Amino acid sequence: MELFYDILKQLIRVPSVVGAEHPFFMFVKRELEEIGVEVEYFDGVLVGKGKKPESGYISAHSDRHGLICTGANEFQYAAFIAKNRADLTGNSNSEQMLKNFTKRFVDEKVQAYEPWSGTYLGLGRIKEASLCQRRNNIIFTVEGFDYLMPGTPIAFMDKLEFKDKLISAQLDNVLSVALIIYLYHKGYEGTSFFTASEEAGKSWRFLLEWFRRFDISTDELLVLDTSPYETLEDMSNIDVVLRNRDVNAVFKSPLKQKIKKIAIENGIKYHYKDAYLKNKMARDINLQNKSIGTTELGRLIAATKGTLQGTTLQIPTIEYHTVNETASIKSVESVITILKKLYINGSGV
Numbered sequence: 001m002e003l004f005y006d007i008l009k010q011l012i013r014v015p016s017v018v019g020a021e022h023p024f025f026m027f028v029k030r031e032l033e034e035i036g037v038e039v040e041y042f043d044g045v046l047v048g049k050g051k052k053p054e055s056g057y058i059s060a061h062s063d064r065h066g067l068i069c070t071g072a073n074e075f076q077y078a079a080f081i082a083k084n085r086a087d088l089t090g091n092s093n094s095e096q097m098l099k100n101f102t103k104r105f106v107d108e109k110v111q112a113y114e115p116w117s118g119t120y121l122g123l124g125r126i127k128e129a130s131l132c133q134r135r136n137n138i139i140f141t142v143e144g145f146d147y148l149m150p151g152t153p154i155a156f157m158d159k160l161e162f163k164d165k166l167i168s169a170q171l172d173n174v175l176s177v178a179l180i181i182y183l184y185h186k187g188y189e190g191t192s193f194f195t196a197s198e199e200a201g202k203s204w205r206f207l208l209e210w211f212r213r214f215d216i217s218t219d220e221l222l223v224l225d226t227s228p229y230e231t232l233e234d235m236s237n238i239d240v241v242l243r244n245r246d247v248n249a250v251f252k253s254p255l256k257q258k259i260k261k262i263a264i265e266n267g268i269k270y271h272y273k274d275a276y277l278k279n280k281m282a283r284d285i286n287l288q289n290k291s292i293g294t295t296e297l298g299r300l301i302a303a304t305k306g307t308l309q310g311t312t313l314q315i316p317t318i319e320y321h322t323v324n325e326t327a328s329i330k331s332v333e334s335v336i337t338i339l340k341k342l343y344i345n346g347s348g349v
Contacts, residue, residue, distance in 0.1 A: 020115035111156075
């Protein structure tokens with residue numbers, strides 16, 4: 001696993017704020033080309049192609065949460081500013097959780113960077129974060145950034161931490177990007193997608209455009225991501241998270257059964273997140289209006305009326321959408337086992 005964590009450590013240090021992912025894409029491009037993977041760059045999606053591109057289709061979004069300078073000494077949450085908004089309506093689980101996180105941002109170190117080159121522009125510290133009802137966004141006071149121009153992205157300073165068989169960082173969704181690069185190192189020869197602006201609800205459109213561009217369809221698109229839980233206890237008996245559906249669509253893919261079979265054969269603990277959320281809502285009257293979640297894949301399936309299909313494979317985490325997002329090493333190893341069995345030393349897809 002040393003190679004995997006070397007990849008992850010490097011990726012975490014490269015900023016990739018929603019809407020300003022280009023420097024991160026260039027880093028991933030170099031990493032893939034160094035090991036002989038062909039890379040194509042389209043609007044909103046970086047595509048890796050192994051020697052057998054039809055042998056698999058794996059996707060992971062590349063953007064992470066951060067800030068954008070929107071005026072003189074004014075900073076807003078990048079995913080929620082008007083130019084980035086797509087399908088954000090205020091009722092998704094992630095949006096509701098984010099608006100409760102304002103206190104967690106205080107005293108966090110952040111770095112400004114040039115959105116095209118990735119050039120480091122300076123270091124600051126968040127002094128205050130509050131929800132503005134008029135703009136429906138989180139507004140930040142940042143110490144040390146009074147010289148920045150509007151449009152400058154600001155990323156959280158981050159590094160990978162190991163403790164008690166857990167890893168912590170802003171894992172969503174750099175963890176999945178690292179998994180895909182690692183899989184290529186281990187012999188994966190299929191296609192991969194690294195999408196932009198998932199946190200602003202846009203990434204599925206970039207992915208859809210690629211499939212339509214080349215008139216390609218599949219029912220075995222695998223989307224990797226993290227999945228939020230409230231406490232370590234909540235995820236203590238889960239290694240990987242599967243789904244039957246999200247709020248937008250039912251997932252009908254042969255991959256779903258293949259992953260379940262691999263999990264059972266290898267003693268990997270799993271559950272279905274949609275069923276888990278429905279059970280929670282049934283037990284707690286205060287949760288009855290909550291959503292079972294929105295995913296990139298569900299939007300894609302709905303938009304194509306099922307001509308594109310697939311499933312999700314997620315790593316359970318706590319401290320979602322913070323620099324302290326935490327996952328178990330066992331979960332990471334379980335996903336690697338499943339990916340290897342699916343695409344390298346197993347029966348394939």
